[in-house]
Amino acid sequence: MSQNPVYLALDLPRLDAAEALARKVSGHIGGIKLGLEFFCAHGHHGVHEIHKIGLPLFLDLKLHDIPNTVAAAMQAIHVLEPSIVTVHASGGRAMMEDAKAAAGENCKVVGVTVLTSLDDGDLNATGVSGSAHEQALRLAELAHAAGLDGIVCSGHEVGAVHDQWKDGFFVVPGLRPADGKTGDQKRTVTPREARDAGASVLVVGRPISRAEDPLAAARAIEATL
Numbered sequence: 001m002s003q004n005p006v007y008l009a010l011d012l013p014r015l016d017a018a019e020a021l022a023r024k025v026s027g028h029i030g031g032i033k034l035g036l037e038f039f040c041a042h043g044h045h046g047v048h049e050i051h052k053i054g055l056p057l058f059l060d061l062k063l064h065d066i067p068n069t070v071a072a073a074m075q076a077i078h079v080l081e082p083s084i085v086t087v088h089a090s091g092g093r094a095m096m097e098d099a100k101a102a103a104g105e106n107c108k109v110v111g112v113t114v115l116t117s118l119d120d121g122d123l124n125a126t127g128v129s130g131s132a133h134e135q136a137l138r139l140a141e142l143a144h145a146a147g148l149d150g151i152v153c154s155g156h157e158v159g160a161v162h163d164q165w166k167d168g169f170f171v172v173p174g175l176r177p178a179d180g181k182t183g184d185q186k187r188t189v190t191p192r193e194a195r196d197a198g199a200s201v202l203v204v205g206r207p208i209s210r211a212e213d214p215l216a217a218a219r220a221i222e223a224t225l
């Protein structure tokens, strides 16, 4: 693979530590993902600082609200020039259509299907019947129909979604090296398995950020791809 598909999830509370980590591993990742933890703590200023590293930025805000509000939020982040932004696919078709219409140029909008921290039981407890697999496929279809660029799903579903949506853009988090600690993630696969199943982007956080030697961890993951 010519371009490294690994996006480092920079889920760290301190901006200086986040920036130092990203710079340290920058030669062994393809982009940086800034999520709710980072954005709530450091806002636009933090995003501008991380932009200086020069890697593509994935702004994982998981927007989920009425269409008008989500569209306005999308417009408010144009200035940050993200390459990828997330919305929750369960927000519905109109919300996703308006999010895509409001996205900045060269910004992919992807719909989060079923969080990788949920299993079938967790999902059923929210009132959704059927399996996480079925729900992820259903929401992928809705995201496709709404004109999004792709979806976020676990490595367990990405192969099936890819079969239905050949030119989709698929973000896969919940990745763990074969011997990695799963923590709060329930639907995990290895980075290599996700890539082989058709993932476009591999989101990796703690296996790198919490490793004793983050650079060695990033290199080791890169070597498996």
Ligand SMILES: O=C(O)c1cc(=O)[nH]c(=O)n1[C@@H]1O[C@H](COP(=O)(O)O)[C@@H](O)[C@H]1O
Pocket: 009, 011, 035, 060, 062, 086, 112, 114, 115, 116, 117, 152, 153, 173, 174, 175, 185, 203, 204, 205, 206, 207
């Ligand atoms: O949208 C995401 O990136 C996301 C969706 C999902 O279903 N599961 C998931 O873990 N994520 C994000 O991916 C990252 C995973 O981090 P680690 O579990 O530390 O590798 C976190 O930043 C999560 O917010």
